[in-house]
Amino acid sequence: MRFDIVLRVATKFMLAPLLLFALYVQLHGDYGPGGGFQAGVIAAAAIILYGLMVGLGPVQKIVPSALLEVLIPGGVLIYAGVGVVGMLQGGNFLDYNRLAQDAVHGQEWGVFLVEIGVFMTVSSTMIAIFYAFAGRRRS
Amino acid sequence: MxxxxxxxxxxxxxxxxxxxxxxxxxxxxxxxxxxxxxxxxxxxxxxxxxxxxxxxxxxxxxxxxxxxxxxxxxxxxxxxAPSSRGRFLPLLLALVTAGALVWGLSDLPEFGSPEQPIHKQGADYLARSIPETGIPNVVTSVLASYRSFDTLGETTVVFTAGIGILALLRRRRGEGRN
Known part of the structure; x- marks a missing residue:
């Protein structure tokens, strides 16, 4: 899949702002719209855009399939792990109140970590689906 | 307006x-x-x-x-691809579904009405979010803290979809050779 020079240059300019915007949506989700899911899809869209532009080989050098296969379950593990840590500290499953010295601080830590887990699973799943489609030939 | x-x-x-x-x-x-x-x-x-x-x-x-x-x-x-079956059954199915949806709509509360049960008896997250979690965006605090179980379930759904697609569509080793 190759496009003409205008599209290639235009997409190259969009990649960095897209990734930056994904980070903003991820880290600013407590104060503005967005969160792990939206940020994950935006980051995946940037990688997919790059993949559409340069082809499957070069994009898999940046984000290899093996990395995705770690990140997809890794996000769920981080999420559930935060819940288990809350249990180990004497609360309920996914109770963030005891993660830090006081309840509000613990809530902020819990939400932050959980959103990272969502980001990892969502973005890597989207990229993996793209790889799965783009890696097949027409039969 | x-x-x-x-x-x-x-x-x-x-x-x-x-x-x-x-x-x-x-x-x-x-x-x-x-x-x-x-x-x-x-x-x-x-x-x-x-x-x-x-x-x-x-x-x-x-x-x-x-x-x-x-x-x-x-x-x-x-x-x-042109369909070889008749068109009656799909039309009937679409009409029945549309009818059920319109029928269901009649039971919804009035659009934007503050009198809905969800606004009168629901949990008061708008008031609780800042003192309890320190998060101004209530959508985030509900999704990631108060309703954290649901979001864990959603993440698991995405995870399941991902491994399902990988299992079905990924090129197996040696598939391209023969």
């Missing part, structure tokens, strides 16, 4: 796009129209002050899923 006008205009455009999706025969055009539909839907969500949902709709509906549809089209064909 202006909000109502914009909402009605957006809904009319949505209806037009829907008719277009049903009428058009080329699947490529249908996929592009689906992207337009999602973008209009996202704009409608912004008008309704649901910015988080709008962001998801724009990113998933108009962005990523369009790419996936195009990828699927690349692997199959861009023209719809």
């Amino acid at each position: 202006i909000e109502t006008t914009i909402t009605i205009a957006l809904l009319l455009m949505l209806a037009a796009v829907t008719v277009g999706i049903v009428r058009v025969r080329g699947l490529f055009a249908a996929v592009v129209l689906l992207g337009v539909y999602s973008l209009l839907m996202a704009t409608l969500f912004i008008v309704l002050d649901a910015v988080d949902v709008a962001m998801t709709e724009a990113a998933v509906g108009a962005g990523v899923s369009t790419v996936f549809f195009l990828g699927a089209l690349y692997l199959t064909d861009t023209v719809e």
Whole structure:
């Protein structure tokens, strides 16, 4: 899949702002719209855009399939792990109140970590689906 | 007033796009129209002050899923195969579904009404969010803290979809050789 020079240059300019915007949506989700899911899809869209532009080989050098296969379950593990840590500290499953010295601080830590887990699973799943489609030939 | 006008205009455009999706025969055009539909839907969500949902709709509906549809089209064909069956059964199914949906609509509370049970008896997250979690965006605190179990379930759904797609579509080792 190759496009003409205008599209290639235009997409190259969009990649960095897209990734930056994904980070903003991820880290600013407590104060503005967005969160792990939206940020994950935006980051995946940037990688997919790059993949559409340069082809499957070069994009898999940046984000290899093996990395995705770690990140997809890794996000769920981080999420559930935060819940288990809350249990180990004497609360309920996914109770963030005891993660830090006081309840509000613990809530902020819990939400932050959980959103990272969502980001990892969502973005890597989207990229993996793209790889799965783009890696097949027409039969 | 202006909000109502914009909402009605957006809904009319949505209806037009829907008719277009049903009428058009080329699947490529249908996929592009689906992207337009999602973008209009996202704009409608912004008008309704649901910015988080709008962001998801724009990113998933108009962005990523369009790419996936195009990828699927690349692997199959861009023209719809003519149906050999009769048209009566699908029409009946569509009418019954539409009837059930309209019937269900009549039970919904009035649009934007503050008298709904959800506003009168629901948990008071708007008041609780800042003192309990320190998070001003209540959508985030509900999703990631108060309703954390649901979000864990959603993440697991995405995870399951991911490994399902990988198991079904990934090129197996040695597949390309024979």
